[in-house]
Amino acid sequence: xxxxxxxxxxxxxxxxxxxxxxxxxxxxxxxxxxxxxxxxxxxxxxxxxxxxxxxxxxxxxxxxxxxxxxxxxxxxxxxxxxxxxxxxxxxxxxxxxxxxxxxxxxxxxxxxxxxxxxxxxxxxxxxxxxxxxxxxx
Amino acid sequence: xxxxxxxxxxxxxxxxxxxxxxxxxxxxxxxxxxxxxxxxxxxxxxxxxxxxxxxxxxxxxxxxxxxxxxxxxxxxxxxxxxxxxxxxxxxxxxxxxxxxxxxxxxxxxxxxxxxxxxxxxxxxxxxxxxxxxxxxx
DNA sequence: TATTGATCTTGATTCAGTCCAGATTAGGGG
DNA sequence: CCCCTAATCTGGACTGAATCAAGATCAATA
Numbered sequence: 285x286x287x288x289x290x291x292x293x294x295x296x297x298x299x300x301x302x303x304x305x306x307x308x309x310x311x312x313x314x315x316x317x318x319x320x321x322x323x324x325x326x327x328x329x330x331x332x333x334x335x336x337x338x339x340x341x342x343x344x345x346x347x348x349x350x351x352x353x354x355x356x357x358x359x360x361x362x363x364x365x366x367x368x369x370x371x372x373x374x375x376x377x378x379x380x381x382x383x384x385x386x387x388x389x390x391x392x393x394x395x396x397x398x399x400x401x402x403x404x405x406x407x408x409x410x411x412x413x414x415x416x417x418x419x420x421x
Numbered sequence: 422x423x424x425x426x427x428x429x430x431x432x433x434x435x436x437x438x439x440x441x442x443x444x445x446x447x448x449x450x451x452x453x454x455x456x457x458x459x460x461x462x463x464x465x466x467x468x469x470x471x472x473x474x475x476x477x478x479x480x481x482x483x484x485x486x487x488x489x490x491x492x493x494x495x496x497x498x499x500x501x502x503x504x505x506x507x508x509x510x511x512x513x514x515x516x517x518x519x520x521x522x523x524x525x526x527x528x529x530x531x532x533x534x535x536x537x538x539x540x541x542x543x544x545x546x547x548x549x550x551x552x553x554x555x556x557x558x
Numbered sequence: 559t560a561t562t563g564a565t566c567t568t569g570a571t572t573c574a575g576t577c578c579a580g581a582t583t584a585g586g587g588g
Numbered sequence: 589c590c591c592c593t594a595a596t597c598t599g600g601a602c603t604g605a606a607t608c609a610a611g612a613t614c615a616a617t618a
Contacts, residue, residue: 436616456604471605
C-alpha cells in the first residue's frame with residue numbers, strides 16, 4: 285500500500301496523525317459511516333473529535349483520495365477505492381453495500397439523451413436489490 | 422390528469438383530503454422537498470401536520486405513485502413521474518434538478534458485470550454537473 | 559347510522575452533520 | 589535548531605431532517 289503520509293504531502297496539505305489515521309480507517313473499513321470511521325480511529329490513536337473526522341473526510345474527498353456515497357435512508361459512506369469507475373449495490377433489507385463494475389464499461393450513460401443544457405461531469409449509480417444472505421432467509 | 426382520488430382508491434387505501442392534497446402538490450412541484458410540499462398543501466387545504474406529509478409520501482412511494490430521490494447533501498425530493506425509467510441531473514452549484522432520459526435506453530446497466538450474488542431490481546442514476554444558469558455566471 | 563381500524567395531530571426525540579471560539583500543531587523562515 | 593503564522597483540532601452548542609408515541613379523528617364497510 286502507498287504510504288498515507290506521502291499521499292497527503294503530495295496534495296500539499298499538512299500531514300497530521302488524525303488524517304493518516306482517518307485515511308487508514310477508510311482503507312480498512314470500506315463503505316462505512318463517518319461514525320464508524322471515528323470509532324476505528326479511536327482504536328488506533330486513542331481519541332479524535334467528530335469534527336476532525338468530518339474535516340479530514342471532507343478534505344480527502346475534495347483531494348480525490350476518498351469517495352463519498354450517500355444512499356437514501358442512510359448516513360454518508362466513505363471508501364478509498366477511487367480512480368476506477370465502479371458503482372455500488374445496496375441490499376434493501378440489511379443495507380449491506382458491495383462494489384460492482386458496470387457491465388456497460390467505463391463512464392456509463394455520461395451522455396444523457398437530453399441534458400437540458402447541463403454540463404455533466406459525473407454519473408453516480410446505485411443499484412438496489414437484495415444480498416445473498418437476505419435472499420436465503 | 423387522472424383524478425387523484427381514483428388513484429388512491431385503486432390502491433385500496435383510504436382517501437383523505439391530506440393525501441389528495443399531497444399528491445396534487447407533488448404534481449405541481451416536481452423535485453421538491455417534503456417541507457416544500459407541506460407548504461404547498463397548507464396553501465391548498467389550510468393546515469397539515471409534518472407527520473401526515475411524511476406518512477402520505479411514504480405510503481404513496483410504497484404504492485408506486487410517487488418516487489423519492491435523495492441526492493447527497495440535500496433532503497429527500499419527491500416527484501410524480503413514475504413508470505418510465507428516467508434519471509436526474511443535479512447542479513453542483515445551485516442544486517437545481519432536472520429529468521433526463523438515459524441515452525442507453527431502458528433500465529441501463531441493470532445487469533452489473535459482477536453483482537456479488539445480489540439480485541438487483543433497480544438502478545438509480547444521478548448525474549452531477551452544472552446547470553445553464555450557473556455556467557453563464 | 560354504527561363500528562372499526564387506519565389516519566392525523568401534537569410534541570418530544572433521535573441522529574447526522576455543522577458552527578463556533580479557543581487551544582494546539584505542522585512546516586517554512588530565520 | 590527554534591520561532592512564527594496559518595492551518596488544524598477540540599469540545600460543546602446547535603441546526604434541520606426525519607422518526608416515534610399517545611391520543612383524537614375520520615374513511616369505509618355493513
